[in-house]
Amino acid sequence: MRVSLTVNGVDRVVDGVEEHESLLHLLREHLDLFGTKNACEQGECGSCSVYLDGVLVCSCLVAAGQAEGGTVTTVEGLSDDGILDPVQQAFIEAGAVQCGFCTPGFVLAAHDLLRHVPDPDDAQIREALSGNLCRCTGYQKIIDAVHRAAGR
Amino acid sequence: MDTITTVGTRGRVGEATPRIDGEPKVTGAFAYASDLHREGMLFGATLRSQVAYARIHSVDTSGAAATPGVVAVMLGSDVPGKNRFGLNFFDQPVLAEDVVRYSGEPIAILAASTPGIARQAIGRIAVELEELPGVYDMEKALAPDAPRLHEFGNVLRHVHIVHGEPDTAEADVWVDGYYETAMQDQAALGPEAGLAVPAEDGGVDLYVATQWLHVDREQIAPCLGLPEDKVRLHLAGVGGAFGSREDIHMQIHACMLALRTGRPVKFSYGREESFHGHVHRHPSRIWMRHGANRDGRLVTLDVRLMFDGGAYASSSPAVVGNAASMAAGPYEIPNVRIEGTVVYTNNPPCGAMRGFGAPQVCFAHEAQMDKLARALSLDPVELRLRNAVSTGSVLPTGQVVTGAAPVRELIERCVAIPLPEPEPDRGRDLMHYPGGAGNVTHGEGIRRGVGLAVGYKNVAFSEGFDDSATARVTLARTPDGPEAEIHTAAVEMGQGLYTFLTQVVRTELEIDRVELHAIDTLIGGAGSTSASRQSTMAGGAVQMACAAVREALYGRARARTASVPPGAELALGDGWVTCDGAPLVELGDLLDEPVSCEAVYHHRPTGNLDENGQGDIHVSFAFAAERAVVEVDEDLGLVRVLQVAAAIDVGRVLNPLGLTGQIEGATAQGLGLGLMEEVQLRDGVISNPSFTDYLIPTILDMPPVVSVAVEDPEPGAPYGLKGIGESPTIVATAAVVAALRDATGRELNRAPVTPDELVGLRGPATTSGPPPIPEVPGQKSVPFYFGMSSGQQKIM
Numbered sequence: 001m002r003v004s005l006t007v008n009g010v011d012r013v014v015d016g017v018e019e020h021e022s023l024l025h026l027l028r029e030h031l032d033l034f035g036t037k038n039a040c041e042q043g044e045c046g047s048c049s050v051y052l053d054g055v056l057v058c059s060c061l062v063a064a065g066q067a068e069g070g071t072v073t074t075v076e077g078l079s080d081d082g083i084l085d086p087v088q089q090a091f092i093e094a095g096a097v098q099c100g101f102c103t104p105g106f107v108l109a110a111h112d113l114l115r116h117v118p119d120p121d122d123a124q125i126r127e128a129l130s131g132n133l134c135r136c137t138g139y140q141k142i143i144d145a146v147h148r149a150a151g152r
Numbered sequence: 153m154d155t156i157t158t159v160g161t162r163g164r165v166g167e168a169t170p171r172i173d174g175e176p177k178v179t180g181a182f183a184y185a186s187d188l189h190r191e192g193m194l195f196g197a198t199l200r201s202q203v204a205y206a207r208i209h210s211v212d213t214s215g216a217a218a219t220p221g222v223v224a225v226m227l228g229s230d231v232p233g234k235n236r237f238g239l240n241f242f243d244q245p246v247l248a249e250d251v252v253r254y255s256g257e258p259i260a261i262l263a264a265s266t267p268g269i270a271r272q273a274i275g276r277i278a279v280e281l282e283e284l285p286g287v288y289d290m291e292k293a294l295a296p297d298a299p300r301l302h303e304f305g306n307v308l309r310h311v312h313i314v315h316g317e318p319d320t321a322e323a324d325v326w327v328d329g330y331y332e333t334a335m336q337d338q339a340a341l342g343p344e345a346g347l348a349v350p351a352e353d354g355g356v357d358l359y360v361a362t363q364w365l366h367v368d369r370e371q372i373a374p375c376l377g378l379p380e381d382k383v384r385l386h387l388a389g390v391g392g393a394f395g396s397r398e399d400i401h402m403q404i405h406a407c408m409l410a411l412r413t414g415r416p417v418k419f420s421y422g423r424e425e426s427f428h429g430h431v432h433r434h435p436s437r438i439w440m441r442h443g444a445n446r447d448g449r450l451v452t453l454d455v456r457l458m459f460d461g462g463a464y465a466s467s468s469p470a471v472v473g474n475a476a477s478m479a480a481g482p483y484e485i486p487n488v489r490i491e492g493t494v495v496y497t498n499n500p501p502c503g504a505m506r507g508f509g510a511p512q513v514c515f516a517h518e519a520q521m522d523k524l525a526r527a528l529s530l531d532p533v534e535l536r537l538r539n540a541v542s543t544g545s546v547l548p549t550g551q552v553v554t555g556a557a558p559v560r561e562l563i564e565r566c567v568a569i570p571l572p573e574p575e576p577d578r579g580r581d582l583m584h585y586p587g588g589a590g591n592v593t594h595g596e597g598i599r600r601g602v603g604l605a606v607g608y609k610n611v612a613f614s615e616g617f618d619d620s621a622t623a624r625v626t627l628a629r630t631p632d633g634p635e636a637e638i639h640t641a642a643v644e645m646g647q648g649l650y651t652f653l654t655q656v657v658r659t660e661l662e663i664d665r666v667e668l669h670a671i672d673t674l675i676g677g678a679g680s681t682s683a684s685r686q687s688t689m690a691g692g693a694v695q696m697a698c699a700a701v702r703e704a705l706y707g708r709a710r711a712r713t714a715s716v717p718p719g720a721e722l723a724l725g726d727g728w729v730t731c732d733g734a735p736l737v738e739l740g741d742l743l744d745e746p747v748s749c750e751a752v753y754h755h756r757p758t759g760n761l762d763e764n765g766q767g768d769i770h771v772s773f774a775f776a777a778e779r780a781v782v783e784v785d786e787d788l789g790l791v792r793v794l795q796v797a798a799a800i801d802v803g804r805v806l807n808p809l810g811l812t813g814q815i816e817g818a819t820a821q822g823l824g825l826g827l828m829e830e831v832q833l834r835d836g837v838i839s840n841p842s843f844t845d846y847l848i849p850t851i852l853d854m855p856p857v858v859s860v861a862v863e864d865p866e867p868g869a870p871y872g873l874k875g876i877g878e879s880p881t882i883v884a885t886a887a888v889v890a891a892l893r894d895a896t897g898r899e900l901n902r903a904p905v906t907p908d909e910l911v912g913l914r915g916p917a918t919t920s921g922p923p924p925i926p927e928v929p930g931q932k933s934v935p936f937y938f939g940m941s942s943g944q945q946k947i948m
Contacts, residue, residue, distance in 0.1 A: 018266075018268055020268065021268070028187075029266075029267070032189065033180075034180070034183070034184075034186075034187035034189075035179065035180015035181065036180070037184075037186075037341070037342075037391075038186065038343075038420075038422075039341045039342065039343065039391075039423065039843075040423045040842065040843040040844075041422055041423060042423070042842055042843060042844050044842070044843035044844050045341065045843050047341060074180065075178075075179065075180035076179065076180045076181075078179075079178075079179045084175070084178065084179070088175075088178040088179060089178075091174075091178050092170055092171065092174035092175060092178055093170065094809075095171075095809035095810065095812070095813045097171055097173075097174050097177045097178060098392075098646035098647065098648070098813060098817065099340070099341065099342065099390060099391050099392040099393075099645060099646025100173070100177030100178075100182055100389075100391070100646065101184060101340075101341035101342040101391030101392060102341050103177050103178055104178075104180045107178055123581060123583050123584075125851075126583070126851045126852050127583065127589070127852070129851045130850050130851055130852045132850075132851070133341065133843065133848060133850060134341070134817075134851075135338075135339050135340055135341050135392050135394070135817070135820075135821070135848060136341075136392055136646045136647075136813070136817045137813055137816060137817045137820075138813075138815075138816030138817040138818075138819055138820035138849075138854055138857060139816070139820070139850075139851040139854045140812075140816045140854070140856060140857060141809075141812070141813050141816065142851070143851070
C-alpha cells in the first residue's frame with residue numbers, strides 16, 4: 001500500500017508498505033531514518049518514541065497506515081542543521097548518554113514533558129519518563145539533564 | 153559504515169570530559185549494528201528449537217526455499233568448516249544437526265529480500281523432532297542416572313579450594329545459610345545485530361556489535377573454513393552489552409549466508425530472539441557455614457556452590473573459577489573450604505554478565521555476615537570492619553592482596569553518607585509510597601529497612617590468561633593543529649572508554665585534537681571489553697604508544713635543532729617540544745611525516761589453581777560497599793527503594809561524569825536482580841522473553857544513588873586506575889535484599905525477592921543439603937581433560 005505523510009517537515013510518499021508494518025518499520029526500513037530505535041516492539045521501552053500529529057507515541061505500536069496524512073517528528077527532526085535542541089545539548093552535558101540506544105526516545109519524552117511542564121520537579125520527571133527504559137545510566141543523569149534543559 | 157565519533161578537543165585524565173560520541177547519539181546519527189544497511193542486502197532469520205532437548209529426525213526446507221524472495225536456506229550440514237564454536241571450548245554447534253540441547257538453539261537460517269518474507273519463510277521449515285528426557289535442575293545433573301548431555305558427562309568444571317585447616321577449625325559461633333539467585337538477563341537495549349558483506353577475495357567483512365572482535369574472528373573463521381585474514385571484523389555501534397555480547401550470536405550465520413548468496417546479509421534480532429540469542433547470568437545455589445570467635449573474628453568457612461551452566465560451556469568455567477575464588481568475600485578467614493561446580497543442563501546457556509560470578513557469592517556471604525552479626529550481638533558494620541581484607545591480606549587461594557584494598561575506608565565512607573530524610577507515614581505524595589501511583593497504601597503497613605553489603609571483583613582475566621591489548625597512536629599535522637588518531641580493537645559499549653582514551657592522549661601528548669580510527673581487526677587484539685579491564689588494558693596500551701610517539705618527537709627535535717645540549721630534558725607542552733622548560737620547536741614543524749607508534753600492554757602474569765585450589769590467579773581487585781534503604785508495604789509486598797549509598801574503590805577518578813554514571817547504572821542492574829529480574833524457565837523454555845514479562849528497573853524504581861569515589865591508586869596500573877564497571881552491581885543486589893530482611897524480619901534467601909515472599913505467602917528457598925562433590929580429573933574444566941579447547945590463549 002501507499003502511505004503519504006510529513007516527516008520532519010518533508011512530505012513523503014512511501015510505496016510498497018506492507019499491511020503488517022508499523023510506523024517504526026516505515027521510518028527505519030522505508031525512509032532510512034534509523035534514529036528511531038527498535039528495542040522491544042511491545043511499547044514497553046519507549047526507544048521508538050516519535051511525535052505523531054504532536055502526540056508522543058511508541059511508533060512500534062502504530063500501524064504504518066495509521067500515519068496516513070499525518071505529521072511525524074523523529075529525533076532527527078529535533079536538531080536543525082547541526083544546532084542541537086536544548087534537550088539534546090543537556091543530555092550530552094549531564095552525562096545522560098552511555099550506550100545511547102535509549103537516548104532518542106528519552107530525548108523526545110523529555111522534550112514532550114518540557115512542552116507541557118516547563119520546570120518539572122523530580123517526581124514529574126520520573127512519571128513522564130517512566131515509559132522509557134534505560135539499561136546503562138540508572139536514570140539519575142537523565143533526570144539531571146531534564147532539569148538542565150528546563151532552564152533554557 | 154563506520155560508527156560516527158566526533159573529534160574530541162578537551163579533557164585530560166581526571167577532568168570531566170564530554171563523550172566523544174555524545175552528539176551523534178543524541179541526534180540519532182550514531183550507527184548501531186541494527187541500523188546498518190547496504191544496497192541490495194538480504195535479511196537473515198533463524199529457526200530456533202522450541203523444545204529444550206530433542207533428537208532431530210528431519211528438517212524439510214522446501215517450503216521455505218520455494219517462498220518468493222527467499223535466496224538461501226542453510227542447515228548444519230551446510231556449515232562450510234567446523235560446525236562448532238565456543239568461548240572456552242568449541243562445544244556449541246553453529247546449527248544443530250542431530251540433537252538440540254536447549255530451547256532457542258538455532259537449527260536453520262535463511263536469507264530473503266525483506267525481513268517480513270524472512271520471518272514468514274522460517275515458519276515454512278518443517279522439523280521432525282523426538283523429544284528426549286532432559287536435565288533442567290542443576291543438582292539433578294549430578295545424579296548418576298541423569299541423561300548425559302555431552303560425551304564427557306554433565307560436570308563442566310569443579311573447583312576445589314582448601315586453605316588452612318577447615319576440617320578441624322573450632323569456633324565459638326556458627327551460622328549456616330542456603331542461598332539462591334535467579335537467571336538474569338543483561339537486557340542491553342540494543343538487540344544483537346550485524347551485517348556480513350562478501351569480499352572479492354573470497355573472504356567476508358563483518359560489521360557487528362560485540363565485546364571482543366578478535367575472539368569472535370577466532371571462532372568464526374574455522375566455521376567458515378577460511379583463514380583468519382579473510383575474515384575481517386569491524387565494530388558497529390554497540391547498544392549496551394553487560395556480558396551478553398561476549399559470545400557468538402548472529403556472526404557466523406550472517407557470514408555463511410553472505411558467502412553463499414554473494415550479497416550482504418543483515419541479521420537484527422527482535423527482543424524475543426535476543427533472549428534466546430545470548431547467554432545469561434548463571435542461576436546459583438550456595439551453601440555456606442561460617443564459624444567465628446566471640447570477638448567477631450572469622451575463623452572458618454565452608455562453601456558449596458553450584459552454578460547452572462546450561463547447554464553449552466560459553467565462559468562458565470571461568471565464571472565458576474571466579475565465584476569459588478571470591479566466595480569468602482573481602483574478608484580474612486584463615487580456614488576455608490570451597491567446593492564450586494558448574495554443570496551442563498538443558499537450560500539456556502549461561503555465561504558472562506556484569507560481575508561474572510561475584511554477585512551470586514556476594515549475595516550469600518553478605519547475608520551470612522548479617523546473620524553472624526546477629527548471632528554475636530555485634531553491629532554488622534563493626535563485624536565487617538574487623539574482618540575486612542587490606543593490602544597484605546591472604547585470600548582463600550593463598551593469593552596475597554598486593555594492590556590497593558581500602559575496604560575499611562569504603563565501609564566507613566559508605567555508612568557515613570547521610571540517610572534519606574525521614575518522611576511522615578501519612579500524607580505523602582502517592583509516588584513516595586511503595587506501589588506509587590497504584591494507590592495501594594496511604595502509609596499503613598509501611599516498614600523501613602537498611603542493609604549493607606561489601607564485595608569485590610577481580611580486574612582483568614585470571615588463571616593464567618595474558619589478555620593483552622594493542623593500540624596505535626598516530627600524530628599528524630592538520631590545518632587545525634596537530635591531531636592524534638587512536639587505532640585499537642577495544643570495544644566501547646557505552647561505558648565511556650573511547651572518551652577516556654582521548655583523555656589519555658591529551659594528557660600524554662599535551663595536544664587538544666584527538667580522534668578514533670574505525671575499530672577493526674586490522675590491528676592486534678585488545679582483549680574483551682569486560683572484567684573491568686579495558687580502561688586499564690587499552691588505556692595502558694594507548695599510554696605506552698603515546699610514550700613512544702613522544703620519544704620519536706624528541707628524536708626529531710634533536711635532529712632538527714642543533715641547540716639541544718646533551719642531558720637537556722625535553723618535554724611536550726601546548727603544542728611545542730620544550731627544552732628544560734623553554735619552547736624549542738613547534739610540534740607542527742616536526743610533522744612533515746606523521747609519527748605513528750604501536751604498543752602492546754600486558755598485565756602482570758597470573759598462575760593457575762593447584763590441586764588444593766591455591767594460586768596467584770587474579771591480577772588485582774576492585775572493592776565496593778553499598779547501603780540500601782527501603783520501605784516495604786507489609787500487606788502487599790511492594791517495595792520502594794529510597795536511597796542507595798555507594799562507596800567505590802576507583803583507584804583514580806578518570807572522568808567524574810562517566811564515573812558516577814557507571815556507578816548508578818551498575819547499581820540499577822544489581823537492584824534489578826534483587827527485586828524483579830528473573831528469566832523464568834519451564835522445562836528449559838523461557839516463559840518471559842519480552843520487556844512486558846521480564847522487568848528491568850524503570851526510572852520510578854531507581855532511587856537516588858549517592859556515591860563517593862575512594863581514590864587509592866593501584867600500583868602498576870595506568871594512572872593508578874581500577875575498572876569500576878562491575879563492583880557496584882555486585883554489592884547492590886546483596887544490599888537491597890539485606891534492607892528487605894531488615895524491614896520484614898524474613899529470611900529472604902533468594903534473589904529476586906518476590907512480593908509473596910515479603911508478605912509470607914511463600915517461604916524461603918529450601919534445600920535438602922549440599923549435593924555430593926563430583927569426581928573430576930583436576931581443577932581445570934572437564935572437557936580440557938578430553939582434549940577440547942578453544943584458541944583463546946593463542947590470540948592473546
